[in-house]
Amino acid sequence: xxxxxxxxxxxxxxxxxxxxxxxxxxxxxxxxxxxxxxxxxxxxxxxxxxxxxxxxxxxxxxxxxxxxxxxxxxxxxxxxxxxxxxxxxxxxxxxxxxxxxxxxxxxxxxxxxxxxxxxxxxxxxxxxxxxxxxxxxxxxxxxxxxxxxxxxxxxxxxxxxxxxxxxxxxxxxxxxxxxxxxxxxxxxxxxxxxxxxxxxxxxxxxxxxxxxxxxxxxxxxxxxxxxxxxxxxxxxxxxxxxxxxxxxxxxxxxxxxxxxxxxxxx
Amino acid sequence: xxxxxxxxxxxxxxxxxxxxxxxxxxxxxxxxxxxxxxxxxxxxxxxxxxxxxxxxxxxxxxxxxxxxxxxxxxxxxxxxxxxxxxxxxxxxxxxxxxxxxxxxxxxxxxxxxxxxxxxxxxxxxxxxxxxxxxxxxxxxxxxxxxxxxxxxxxxxxxxxxxxxxxxxxxxxxxxxxxxxxxxxxxxxxxxxxxxxxxxxxxxxxxxxxxxxxxxxxxxxxxxxxxxxxxxxxxxxxxxxxxxxxxxxxxxxxxxxx
Numbered sequence: 001x002x003x004x005x006x007x008x009x010x011x012x013x014x015x016x017x018x019x020x021x022x023x024x025x026x027x028x029x030x031x032x033x034x035x036x037x038x039x040x041x042x043x044x045x046x047x048x049x050x051x052x053x054x055x056x057x058x059x060x061x062x063x064x065x066x067x068x069x070x071x072x073x074x075x076x077x078x079x080x081x082x083x084x085x086x087x088x089x090x091x092x093x094x095x096x097x098x099x100x101x102x103x104x105x106x107x108x109x110x111x112x113x114x115x116x117x118x119x120x121x122x123x124x125x126x127x128x129x130x131x132x133x134x135x136x137x138x139x140x141x142x143x144x145x146x147x148x149x150x151x152x153x154x155x156x157x158x159x160x161x162x163x164x165x166x167x168x169x170x171x172x173x174x175x176x177x178x179x180x181x182x183x184x185x186x187x188x189x190x191x192x193x194x195x196x197x198x199x200x201x202x203x204x205x206x207x208x209x210x211x212x213x214x215x216x217x218x219x220x221x222x223x224x225x226x227x228x229x230x231x232x233x234x235x236x237x238x239x240x241x242x243x244x245x246x247x248x249x250x251x252x253x254x255x256x257x258x259x260x261x262x263x264x265x266x
Numbered sequence: 267x268x269x270x271x272x273x274x275x276x277x278x279x280x281x282x283x284x285x286x287x288x289x290x291x292x293x294x295x296x297x298x299x300x301x302x303x304x305x306x307x308x309x310x311x312x313x314x315x316x317x318x319x320x321x322x323x324x325x326x327x328x329x330x331x332x333x334x335x336x337x338x339x340x341x342x343x344x345x346x347x348x349x350x351x352x353x354x355x356x357x358x359x360x361x362x363x364x365x366x367x368x369x370x371x372x373x374x375x376x377x378x379x380x381x382x383x384x385x386x387x388x389x390x391x392x393x394x395x396x397x398x399x400x401x402x403x404x405x406x407x408x409x410x411x412x413x414x415x416x417x418x419x420x421x422x423x424x425x426x427x428x429x430x431x432x433x434x435x436x437x438x439x440x441x442x443x444x445x446x447x448x449x450x451x452x453x454x455x456x457x458x459x460x461x462x463x464x465x466x467x468x469x470x471x472x473x474x475x476x477x478x479x480x481x482x483x484x485x486x487x488x489x490x491x492x493x494x495x496x497x498x499x500x501x502x503x504x505x506x507x508x509x510x511x512x513x514x515x516x517x518x519x520x521x522x523x
Contacts, residue, residue, distance in 0.1 A: 062419055080423045092416035096438045108434060109424040157424075 001074070002035035003193055004059070004161070008068035009033070011054050027218035028054045031068070034212055034224060036193055038160065041184075043204035044197045045250060046214025052197045053165050054219075059195060060086055060163050073160060082110070084161040085154025085192075089169055091146035093138040093153075099125070100134040103152040110157060117156065124152040127189065128182055144175040148182070155190060162187075162194045168203070177235060180206055184233060201254070205246045206233065213253035223253035305485040313485035314492060320474065321493045327470040329497055331387055331459040335394025336452050336501070342395075343402035343451075344444065350403070351410035352432065361407075368400045372458065376465040390462030390470065397458035398451035402444070409443025410436050445509045452505050456498045471497065 011029040015022045029051035036042045044052040057063040059070055061080040070077040072084075085106075093102045103121040107113040125131050128148040130141075138146055147167060154162060168176045180203060187194055198204050204211045205227055213223040227246050229237055237243050251257040287307045293299070294306040301309055314321065349356045350364075376393050383389040413436045421431040463472025471490050478486035 060423055062422060080425055082423065082425050084423070086420065086423050088416045088419075090416060092414060092420065094417065094435070094438070096441075105420075105434070106424050109421065109426045109430055 003038040003040070003073060004036045004195075005071045006035075006055070006059065006068070007033050007070075009055060009058060009065050009070055010067035011051065011058065011063070012066040029058075030218040030220050032219070032221050033068075034210075034221060036195070036210070039187075039191050039193055040210065041187060041194045041196065041208045043208035043211045044195060044214065045201065045204040045211050046199065046219065046254070047216055048199055050214045050216055051219035052214055056163050056165055056195060056197050060084060062086075082157075083159050084163055085157070085159045087147075087150050087154045087162070087164040087167040089166045091138070091143070091150040093146055093149055095138055097138075098134065099130065099136050099138065099141070099149050102138065102149055103156050105153060106157045112157070120158075121152065121156055124155055125149075127186065128152060144171050144179060147171065147179065151183070151186065155186065155192070158190070160192055162190075162192045164194065164196045166197050166199070169198070169200075176203070181235070183207065184231065188232065201247050201250050202238065205243060205250060206238065211246075211250055213250055215255075223249070225249055225253070302482045302484050305488055309485045310488040310492065313483075313489040317486055317489055321471070321489060324469055324471045324474045324490075325493045325497050327387075328390075328456070328459050328463065328472065328494070329501070331390035331394055331462065331470065332452070332455045332497070332501055333504075334387075335391045335396075335458060336398050336448075336455040338391070338395045339398035339402050339451055339455070340448065343399050343447075344406055347403045347406035347410060348432075348437075351407050351436075352428075364400075364403065368404075372397045373461055376461050379462075380466045385466045385468065389465075390459045390467065393462040394455040394458035398455040401450040401454065402447045405443045405447025405450070406440060409440030412443075413439045441512070445505070448505050449502065449509075452501045453498055456494070456501055460494065 009029060009032045010027075013026040013028055015025050018026060032055055034042070044055065046052050054063065058065045059072065059077065061077045072081070075081070093099075094105065097105065100118075100121055103124060104113050104117060107117040107121075122131070122134065125134055128151060130145060130148055130152075133141060133145070138149065141149065150167070154164075168179045171179060183194075184207060186192075194207075196204075196207060208227055211223075211225040211227060212221050213225065214220070215222045225246060229240075229242055229246070248257060248260075252259045290307050294304055299306075305313070346360075346364075350361050351357070372393065375396065376389075379392045379396075380389045383392055417435050417439065418431065421435055426434070459470070460472040460475075463470035464476060467473045471494050475487050475490040475494075478484070478490060
């Protein structure tokens with residue numbers, strides 16, 4: 001049995017829920033199905049506003065689904081279940097807490113903020129290169145550093161699943177590349193499964209074992225690409241023919257490049 | 267540390283004040299204003315010196331009414347704001363009447379409060395409380411309702427209880443708003459206390475001001491005005507000091523959306 005399984009998941013926003021004078025129901029996500037294994041890295045790639053985030057929030061149990069089934073770790077998802085870390089687009093740190101206290105926030109909620117938790121928090125901060133910033137305030141850090149703190153916060157309670165909603169979308173290109181390598185390293189260290197929403201084709205390919213390509217609204221999964229590149233990956237991988245091919249296949253699935261013979265060869 | 271910036275920040279306001287005083291003096295001399303209509307800055311300074319003990323005594327009376335009223339507004343305003351933001355029912359039942367009540371000119375209530383509470387400190391305190399109360403409720407409620415969505419979702423994802431979400435996320439996130447309200451409230455509280463003294467009192471700076479004008483001692487009236495503005499500034503600074511003291515814990519000003 002796979003670690004996670006999404007079967008025929010649908011999300012329809014009814015006109016009456018949408019408000020603002022909307023008269024039609026909005027199909028945000030139509031019949032999404034995919035599995036993921038323990039430790040697998042899955043990218044959710046698609047145009048903006050195509051329902052990827054909706055799917056991610058349904059997997060988190062933060063949003064009820066309109067149909068289909070979602071199972072994680074053998075349990076049906078029918079509400080938040082805590083055993084995952086969520087990373088938002090913005091770092092969303094608490095300005096009144098220090099970096100260390102921000103990382104420990106989940107442990108405060110779970111009433112497990114003990115010496116072991118603090119040790120783990122320091123280890124995680126060291127892992128993302130912020131060992132010296134434990135007692136800093138969030139506003140003293142750059143955007144990329146803040147997002148690293150958010151990553152530590154998502155991992156502090158040792159979840160088996162990491163849900164990430166375009167976490168590096170607001171960062172500059174160089175910081176983003178750095179964060180990608182950092183994330184792969186963290187995945188290796190923790191063995192967590194990752195669902196990673198992005199609209200960057202190269203980011204999706206660089207990170208993932210598997211790329212789910214979404215269409216425009218009503219969103220459907222139009223392609224599931226397996227990325228045949230061995231880990232550990234380094235930035236040099238971006239210049240290999242395999243990487244280019246994977247990007248080409250994803251672009252074809254997105255409909256931004258016309259299909260070719262090479263595209264049909266996978 | 268004395269830097270060029272510090273010197274500028276002290277020197278320029280001082281020059282401004284001196285210019286305004288000079289202009290004032292000039293107007294009095296040029297138009298030969300009688301002291302009973304517009305005293306010169308020098309007359310006012312002399313009055314301040316002459317009536318110094320009275321200004322301090324009466325100022326202290328007004329200050330007490332202001333601060334007690336303000337403290338009471340905080341003590342009652344914050345819990346009411348919490349109730350209004352946390353419970354839909356309380357919100358629906360009490361928020362509209364509360365807002366409607368806010369549009370009542372509080373000055374108009376002063377004579378009624380005087381009838382109820384007498385001419386002692388109670389009626390001043392009540393009026394100061396009444397004017398200070400609304401900004402605290404409104405701003406605190408606004409703060410509690412504008413918690414960043416991500417943080418609420420984060421709490422929800424961890425199955426945080428309502429109390430945990432409130433105490434660890436919503437209330438700390440609302441504190442800058444509470445202070446915004448408090449700063450408005452404390453200046454209003456001074457006005458409330460003075461109105462109370464105008465309507466019926468035998469002490470306080472408001473009373474001193476009234477009796478000075480009735481005796482056509484305009485210099486003393488101006489001295490009382492000066493004392494009032496000093497008092498208002500001190501009250502405001504007290505709130506700012508409290509805000510600074512908490513600033514290690516408070517967020518820095520949020521980025522404008």
